[in-house]
Amino acid sequence: MVEPALKFWRDGEIRDWATQGSVSLLTHSLHYGVGAFEGIRAYRRADGRSAVFRLREHIKRLYDSCRLVMITPNLGPLDFERGCCEVLSANGMSDGYLRPMVLLGDGAMGILPVSNPTLSVVMAWSWGAYLGQEGLDRGIRCKVSSYARHHINVAFAKGKITGQYINSVMAKTEAKGAGFDEALMLDVNGYVSEGSGENIFLVKDGRITTPPLSASILAGITRDTVITLAEEEGIPLREAPITRDELYLADEVFLTGTAAEVTPVREVDHRTIGQGCRGEITARLQQRYFDVVKGSDDSHPEWLARY
Ligand SMILES: Cc1ncc(COP(=O)(O)O)c(C=O)c1O
Known part of the structure; x- marks a missing residue:
């Protein structure tokens, strides 16, 4: 509690x-x-x-x-x-x-x-690792939810509006009840949208893909941070719709969020992702993220409000 x-x-x-x-x-x-x-x-x-x-x-x-x-x-x-x-x-x-x-x-x-x-x-x-330290190190197991993400004309995906979170709460409850760590939601057209409280990225053949902001997703601030860091690291990244089978066939999948930080996904719906552990590109971006938020990487002073 x-x-x-x-x-x-x-x-x-x-x-x-x-x-x-x-x-x-x-x-x-x-x-x-x-x-x-x-x-x-x-x-x-x-x-x-x-x-x-x-x-x-x-x-x-x-x-x-x-x-x-x-x-x-x-x-x-x-x-x-x-x-x-x-x-x-x-x-x-x-x-x-x-x-x-x-x-x-x-x-x-x-x-x-x-x-x-x-x-x-x-x-x-005080809040430690939202999806657990083991999740950050080894990756988590996810389930594609039976709950679809809100249609863009049903709710405001770009807002963090209290009542809208029933959708996330139901998806998370279902996933945990089925023995998984987190839910991944599809939009009403069947494309991969986001986690119950995280944005999603996949890596295939060295290139990162994440759903575009025009999709039914929150414009995550961690998402934006990771996109910037990937650019700085010279890792190719595109914003494009992702299908469920692309997710299953990805080399790496990871989730981003203020609470979840950068969390690798090692399994989706009982399919092992890549080698079933934190992938190379995920590890690089996760390390960069932690260096920027709490390490000694001072390359983005504009992101830090000292108190
Ligand atoms: C539904 C949803 N998607 C994505 C995110 C990640 O957003 P951020 O990185 O700004 O925390 C959150 C968390 O706020 C969320 O609730």
């Missing part, structure tokens, strides 16, 4: 989790799922200093999510950026996971949120 940190941030102020960390049962977002959130990691780097990774981009996406569902946050993006750093400092956390959210509070009940106030919060907790 996750242990939230003792202090959180709400509407511009640091507060105590124990006494103020709850909301009304009439919170509109709780009933109808219209709320926006983010997942961000802060790391202690090799030089002993800490930084939030790609904070600005995460907060920008939070505001994009709000825009998609027509929530007007009560505070600005810079307040949220400050709030994220303040929560980490107030809890004395040199690394950790941040969960900013914008919620519609209690007020009008019914589908249409007419007079509901917005709540802005940032919580923090």
Whole structure:
């Protein structure tokens, strides 16, 4: 179980989790799922200093999510950026996971949120490897889900909207129940979309492919980071639709996400991927990723928000 940190941030102020960390049962977002959130990691780097990774981009996406569902946050993006750093400092956390959210509070009940106030919060907790250290080292086992990813006219794939995550929760629950580590979802046309909380990449004959942003996928910030790192490493990469059989026949498959970082996939639907372990290109990009987020690779200072 996750242990939230003792202090959180709400509407511009640091507060105590124990006494103020709850909301009304009439919170509109709780009933109808219209709320926006983010997942961000802060790391202690090799030089002993800490930084939030790609904070600005995460907060920008939070505001994009709000825009998609027509929530007007009560505070600005810079307040949220400050709030994220303040929560980490107030809890004395040199690394950790941040969960900013914008919620519609209690007020009008019914589908249409007419007079509901917005709540802005940032919580923090310590979170190790989301899919396990063994997953990072050896790779995980995935199942193609019986749940399709939302059609682009059913939900907003480009937003992290609370209610939309029922799709991910069902897919993950199904995969775990069947003995796998993670779900991979196809879109309604049958193309590979993404994991329940990760973007997907495959490697075939030395070239990386990942679904394009026009697909029903979240525009993952880790995805963007890995694309940049692959370019820097001179590894060919294209954004193109992926079919299920291409997935089974890939030399390497890996998932990316703030929580999952860069996690190799060693098996999909009982088919061994490549050699059944972390592949060479995956290992190179994973190493580069960890060097950039918490090691001594300072080649992207623009991605680091020191606190
Ligand atoms: C559905 C989904 N896809 C992909 C990702 C990866 O996005 P990011 O790398 O920005 O964390 C996430 C996590 O936020 C997600 O929930």
